[in-house]
Structures are given as structure tokens and as C-alpha cells.
Amino acid sequence: MKNRDTFSGYHPIINFFYFCLVIGFSMFLMHPVCLIISLFCSVYYYISLNSAKSFGVLAKFALPMLLFTAIINPAFNHRGTVILCYLPTGNPLTLESILYGIAAGVMLVSVVLWFGCYTAVMSSDKFIYLFGKIIPSLSLTISMILRFVPRFKQQFESVKEAQAGIGRDVTSGSLLKRLKYALNCLSIMVTWSLENAIDTADSMKCRGYGLKGRTAYSNYKFCEKDKSCLIWLCFCLVYLLSGIVSGNLYWRYFPSIIGVTAEPLSISFLLIYFLMCLTPIVINKREDIKWKFLESKI
Numbered sequence: 348m349k350n351r352d353t354f355s356g357y358h359p360i361i362n363f364f365y366f367c368l369v370i371g372f373s374m375f376l377m378h379p380v381c382l383i384i385s386l387f388c389s390v391y392y393y394i395s396l397n398s399a400k401s402f403g404v405l406a407k408f409a410l411p412m413l414l415f416t417a418i419i420n421p422a423f424n425h426r427g428t429v430i431l432c433y434l435p436t437g438n439p440l441t442l443e444s445i446l447y448g449i450a451a452g453v454m455l456v457s458v459v460l461w462f463g464c465y466t467a468v469m470s471s472d473k474f475i476y477l478f479g480k481i482i483p484s485l486s487l488t489i490s491m492i493l494r495f496v497p498r499f500k501q502q503f504e505s506v507k508e509a510q511a512g513i514g515r516d517v518t519s520g521s522l523l524k525r526l527k528y529a530l531n532c533l534s535i536m537v538t539w540s541l542e543n544a545i546d547t548a549d550s551m552k553c554r555g556y557g558l559k560g561r562t563a564y565s566n567y568k569f570c571e572k573d574k575s576c577l578i579w580l581c582f583c584l585v586y587l588l589s590g591i592v593s594g595n596l597y598w599r600y601f602p603s604i605i606g607v608t609a610e611p612l613s614i615s616f617l618l619i620y621f622l623m624c625l626t627p628i629v630i631n632k633r634e635d636i637k638w639k640f641l642e643s644k645i
Contacts, residue, residue, distance in 0.1 A: 352396055352468065353634040354627035358573040359473035364580055366465045369624055372587060373457045378598040378606060380617050382453045388624035389460035395631065396467045409460070413452040420448030426601045447600040466497070468627075476567060491547060499536065506535050576626070583623040590616035 355362065373385040390409075394402055422434075427441025434440055474489065507517060515528040590596045595613040598606030607613045622629075 352627070352631060354630045355468045357576060357630075358567055358569050359469070359477050360569075361573050361576050361580070362468050362473065363477060364577070365626060366461065366469065368580060368584060370458060370461045370465070372620065372623075373454060373461060376591075376596055376620070377450055377454065377600070378596050378617075379450065381596065381620055382450055382457065384617070384621045384624055385457040385461075386453050388621075388628065389457045389464065392464050392628055393460045395628065396464055405460075409456045412459070413449075413456050416452030416455055417445070417448040420451060421445050424448070428603045443600050443602070443604060446604065450600065473567075491544065495540075499540065502539060503532065503536055506532050506539075510535075576630075579626070580623070583619055586619050587616060587623070590619075596620075 354365075369385070369388075372381070373389075376382070376385075390405065393405065421440055421444040424444040424447065425438045425441060427439075427443030429442035430439045431442055431445075432440050471491075478489075510516070510528060510532055511518075515531065517525050517528045517532060519525070520528075587596070590613075595607055595610075595616050
């Protein structure tokens with residue numbers, strides 16, 4: 348069961364703007380502190396959205412992805428000035444390539460987790476509300492793509508259970524039988540996906556989706572809390588961009604590791620980045636405290 352998320356109740360433009368910021372900065376800020384902040388906040392928010400049980404699933408995919416990226420980079424990237432040893436192929440193993448591989452792995456995991464949070468917060472209705480009039484066809488296509496994976500997974504479980512009920516269990520029997528049953532499930536899922544896409548397209552066409560002058564109902568209102576959050580996010584955007592331009596968030600790994608250390612101005616940029624990533628978490632915690640206080644008054 349998913350936890351209650353107050354940030355999801357904000358206006359869709361706030362949700363979309365926030366994820367554009369955190370995903371964009373997570374991809375381009377390679378400062379070690381920024382990477383740690385992004386990873387910590389994305390893990391915390393992802394677990395708060397999907398309950399504590401998701402931590403096990405998270406560890407199964409995040410750790411292997413992080414380790415794979417950290418290992419594969421030094422095997423192909425041999426740049427750097429600090430040589431630790433030489434590989435059997437004769438290529439050097441450098442400290443910079445190892446650290447860059449770890450940084451790239453942390454960045455990749457953080458971005459994937461932020462996208463996981465995005466799919467939980469930004470529903471297809473919100474996305475179509477924002478872009479349905481501007482790019483109707485593309486917005487519908489993107490909306491279908493974003494919701495395809497969870498729906499595919501849910502439908503696959505139903506198909507697998509139905510096939511097991513008629514003696515075609517993919518987890519039992521010989522290897523050849525299990526492969527045959529798995530291919531049969533895959534064939535059913537492909538057919539279901541194509542039929543579902545065609546039905547959705549026909550349904551939206553019959554409803555006049557994308558036609559000029561067509562109106563659509565929406566229950567989203569831009570409130571005072573949305574205005575305050577938008578001002579805060581705009582401030583974070585401007586402040587962090589100024590930090591990037593001024594070089595206070597600079598960090599490089601090749602050919603040698605050089606970056607901005609703990610200086611008062613650079614610390615202020617890191618603090619703002621940390622607070623920006625924590626924005627939905629702080630909003631949820633504040634709402635929980637307010638709710639508990641109101642309960643105590645009853």
C-alpha cells in the first residue's frame with residue numbers, strides 16, 4: 348500500500364517543474380556532495396512513496412547497477428594520473444577512473460529513482476492536463492509510455508496466474524516446457540499491448556481529443572501553497588545556475604581530480620541543493636506534524 352503523499356496534491360505544474368529540476372541537476376552536477384545528496388533524497392522519497400517494503404526491491408536493482416557501472420568504467424577508461432596497477436591487458440588502472448565509475452553509478456541510480464518518483468506523483472491525467480492542448484498527440488503518447496511498465500507488469504502477473512491455472516506454470520517442469528510457457532505468456536502480452544494501444548487511440552479519437560476548441564474537465568487549481576512552492580523552486584533554479592556559472596559547484600575527474608572544496612559560498616549552494624531535493628519530504632513531514640497536532644486537539 349502506498350503512503351499518503353502531500354506533494355502529489357500540489358498543482359501539476361509544480362510537480363513537473365520540481366522533477367525537471369532534480370532530474371536535470373542530478374544528471375549534470377557531478378560534485379561528490381551533490382551526488383550523495385541526490386542519491387539520499389531520491390532513495391528516501393522513493394521509499395516514502397512506495398512503502399518500506401520497496402527497500403528490498405530497491406537494493407536488488409540499485410546495488411547491482413551501481414557496482415556494474417563502478418566496475419565497467421575502469422575496464423574501458425584508463426585516463427588519470429594516479430596509476431594503481433596494470434591490468435592483464437597492459438592498460439593502467441587509475442584512481443580517477445574508479446572514482447568516476449562510482450560517481451557515474453550513483454548518478455545513474457539517482458536519476459532512475461527520481462524517474463520512479465516521477466511516475467508515482469505525475470499521473471497520466473496531470474501530464475495530459477499540462478501538455479494536452481500544446482502537443483496533444485505527443486502528450487498522449489508519452490502518457491501511455493509512462494504508464495505502460497506498471498500496467499504491463501500487473502497484466503503479466505494476471506496472465507501468468509491464468510496460465511498456471513490451466514497447467515502452464517512457468518516455474519515448474521522441464522527447461523523446455525518452462526521456456527515454451529514463458530514464450531506463450533510473452534505472445535499473449537504482446538497481443539494485449541497492441542490491442543490496448545489501438546483501443547486507446549480509437550477511444551481518444553472518438554472523444555475528439557486534440558481537436559481545436561475542445562474543452563476538458565480538470566480539478567486542478569493554482570492555490571497559495573502552489574505559488575509559494577513555485578517561488579521557492581524558481582529561487583533554487585536561479586541560485587544553483589549561478590553556482591554552476593560561477594564555478595562554485597565545479598568538479599572534474601580527468602585527467603586529475605580537481606574541484607571546489609568546503610568554502611562558505613560553495614557550502615551555501617550545496618545547502619540550497621539539499622533543501623531543494625528535500626522539498627517534497629519536508630512538505631510531507633510538515634503535513635504529518637500538522638495532522639498529528641490536530642488529532643491531539645480532538
